[in-house]
Amino acid sequence: MSKMNTQSLIDAVNNATSALTLLKSVQALAEQQDPAAISTLIAVLGYNNPGAAVAAVDGLISLGQVVVPQLLEQVDGYNYGARAWAVRVFAGIGDPRALDLLITSALEDFSPSVRRAAAKGLGNILWSQLPPQDIAKAQQKVLDSLFLTLNDGEWIVRYAGVVGLESLGKSNPTLIESITTKLTEIKQQEPEITIKSRIDLALVNFV
């Protein structure tokens, strides 16, 4: 019954004739949380319809790691818009297989909204999914990358970098000391009171 329902919801997405019916159909399909919806939800990321894309991103994130192989496979052939949404999905899921894509996106994407999503996502990697011997090296790479985001020209990316570092420190307390040192140092030169304040919050949350 549920399978049939998913198929009819997929049909509704494919046959949507207006932006609003597309949005409603994607929301309904996303709520189904059925892996059979994955390819349709991924396709929606390329429709250049922000409302529908947000709903598809939410749906893909809620499906979790089962989404990752297919999305990684499709992301390279995509237009920029779809790629940017895919980065948000990976950031939300935190699968280490997307680590390199998240690092590149956090540091090099031209859109601040993608850099900020990737920076936050780097703090939420599911480290237990990696072979134990690879974790330390990967975490060091993430740490270095997040430190670089603190020099971004856009305040929101620096803000997200602080949030990412706080999460990273919480997932591995042995990193807290170097994160604390870096944040304390960066706070001296940071012009935005919003970010200074977010640094204070991160430091309080470490204690």
Added chain:
Amino acid sequence: MEENSLTVEKAIANLQQTEDLGQRYYAAWWLGRFRVKDLAAITALLEALEDCEDRAPDGGYPLRRNAARALGKLGNTQAVEPLIGCLSNPDYYLREAAAQALEMLQDPRAIPPLQELLTGGVAAAQIVPGKPHLTQPYEAIIEALGTLKATNAISTIEPFLEHFIPKVQYAAARALYQLTENPVYGEMLVKALTTNELQLRRSALIDLGASGYLPSAEAIATTFAENSLKLLSLKGLLEYQLSHEPNLSPRSIEIMQLMDGLL
């Protein structure tokens, strides 16, 4: 970045030459964008504020508009009197740019001349026939008066809550909240976050960020608009909160948590 390829000297020289109007126009923008606060830049921009070469088809002064916008960003109060002079220029967009710049410069000398532009009240605030704008840049004027703490303008601004253009209403609500801190005005903006038109929700988001109306944080975070704009709006609230209570307070933590959720 490509726009970084200009240097300060080159931008100032580009602004001072008169051959290539496009380069002058771009240089004025560039000096503002990169916050070039050198005295030489200010002087060149003040000269550009009197330019007569660069004319739009409608008789306006594109270079003057850009120079006014740049001067607003550079924080030098030498620009205050010349910008006040622009408020009586026939070019609507120059008046608008000047009002916005005067808001940014935060100099109380601008209050009386800005207030004068509201003469005639709502009745005079009509669409100019054949133009896409009102007789005066009311949004910019009212917003500036709010930021400049022009408490003597409260009764002049109040009728604009009933203006037929929603964005003018929002500007009035924002200014009146800044001037009175009466939550009635903040709630008007919160209500605007539920209108059907995305453009109006965006406008209300910007106004709430500027107003510092803290109880709106949750409504900002949940309205249907792009996260970038919601984050900017919440940043405005946080800055307001931090200006009153500089240390981590429960309220500022709450706002940051909402921001974290929107990244």
